[in-house]
Amino acid sequence: MAASADGGRQAPGAWASLPVSLEELCLGHTLPVGQTFRWVETREGAFTGVIGSRAYEMEQMEDSVRYRVVARGGGAEGASTASDESRSDPSIEDAEVLREYFQLRLKLADFVEHWSGRDERFRAIKGYYPGARLLRQDPVECLFSFVCSSNNNIARIHGMVNTLCRLYGTELRRPSEGLGQGEDEKLGEKLYTFPTLEQLSQCTEEALRANGFGYRAKFITGSVSALNAMPGGGENWLLSLRDVPYKEASAALTELPGVGPKVAACVCLFSLDKFEAIPVDTHVWRLVKEHYKPELQEKKSLTPKLMDLVERALIDRFARTPGGRTTCSSCPSSPSSRSGCRRSCRPRPRGRRRRRR
DNA sequence: TTGTGACCTACTCC
DNA sequence: AGGAGTAGGTCAC
Numbered sequence: 107m108a109a110s111a112d113g114g115r116q117a118p119g120a121w122a123s124l125p126v127s128l129e130e131l132c133l134g135h136t137l138p139v140g141q142t143f144r145w146v147e148t149r150e151g152a153f154t155g156v157i158g159s160r161a162y163e164m165e166q167m168e169d170s171v172r173y174r175v176v177a178r179g180g181g182a183e184g185a186s187t188a189s190d191e192s193r194s195d196p197s198i199e200d201a202e203v204l205r206e207y208f209q210l211r212l213k214l215a216d217f218v219e220h221w222s223g224r225d226e227r228f229r230a231i232k233g234y235y236p237g238a239r240l241l242r243q244d245p246v247e248c249l250f251s252f253v254c255s256s257n258n259n260i261a262r263i264h265g266m267v268n269t270l271c272r273l274y275g276t277e278l279r280r281p282s283e284g285l286g287q288g289e290d291e292k293l294g295e296k297l298y299t300f301p302t303l304e305q306l307s308q309c310t311e312e313a314l315r316a317n318g319f320g321y322r323a324k325f326i327t328g329s330v331s332a333l334n335a336m337p338g339g340g341e342n343w344l345l346s347l348r349d350v351p352y353k354e355a356s357a358a359l360t361e362l363p364g365v366g367p368k369v370a371a372c373v374c375l376f377s378l379d380k381f382e383a384i385p386v387d388t389h390v391w392r393l394v395k396e397h398y399k400p401e402l403q404e405k406k407s408l409t410p411k412l413m414d415l416v417e418r419a420l421i422d423r424f425a426r427t428p429g430g431r432t433t434c435s436s437c438p439s440s441p442s443s444r445s446g447c448r449r450s451c452r453p454r455p456r457g458r459r460r461r462r463r
Numbered sequence: 464t465t466g467t468g469a470c471c472t473a474c475t476c477c
Numbered sequence: 478a479g480g481a482g483t484a485g486g487t488c489a490c
Contacts, residue, residue, distance in 0.1 A: 255486075256485085258472085259483085261473090261474095262474095318471080368487090385485075389485065407465080409466085
């Protein structure tokens, strides 16, 4: 724990360590692959990003991941999903937030073994993507991030999510000594929480359009309004979807403007514990036609019905047990997620891929 | 039920 | 140089 950061200078946030191997958690295969848009790679193998009301710096080490909190929320905790941190040791809470976010209670090796036994192709390529984990994100953040994702690319989605945070989120406090000076060019000068629904309620379609959201502007304001109309509040309504079956949650989400089957699947998978959700995007669609369902080659467009079919095919292939039940309830990651098909297949033994910017 | 085009924007390819 | 194609789609016909 608490290794000193650099010889002399007192580090504002002490470094601590998560005892996980690269096979269990590789930051480079988990954070910049399109399931979250809140992390910036500040240098090789090191990322800075915000979870709830804490900003973390994380770095991939030989047999662990080290981290420190570089900024925190103010009095009003904003989008924090963690319980009250005043009651217990903040450093314990800091670690617990990470364990929950990275779902470290789930052992990735068990699932890699299971999928390897079910699919030859997975077996052949698994070594190229060690430690690619599924995150458990805040549903509000996840929803609005993926509403921005339609007809879009990762770099631009990243920019839009940052804009939402900068315009409507809460600025996080850095400890006294200016932390991380010098790496701020990539990071931006300030760190913000993702805005709460209440904060998002301030935004207008015109303001969003002026900030480059395009036709997604009315999706965002529309979804904010729809969520605000939910009895008990939109945040609670979204969280309550964790307790209903996947298809039910997905159907409820697609009622929101800007949320189609693909975005709903993303929100279900990345924030609502629906491990059987498979976001069928253009890449998954192509991959499935190429390797699993060649008879679909002739299909022109990807209709909701076909998305269902693709999803079922992948569930059958990877999650079905001989008894006919799926293993989805405990499945930590989907082998069909984009981490598999978008990345080159060059071996990266240390798992630290460069990202193009 | 499926197919089609519009929708914002930036970047790559040719 | 500049148009077409594409990027992790959704919506309205």
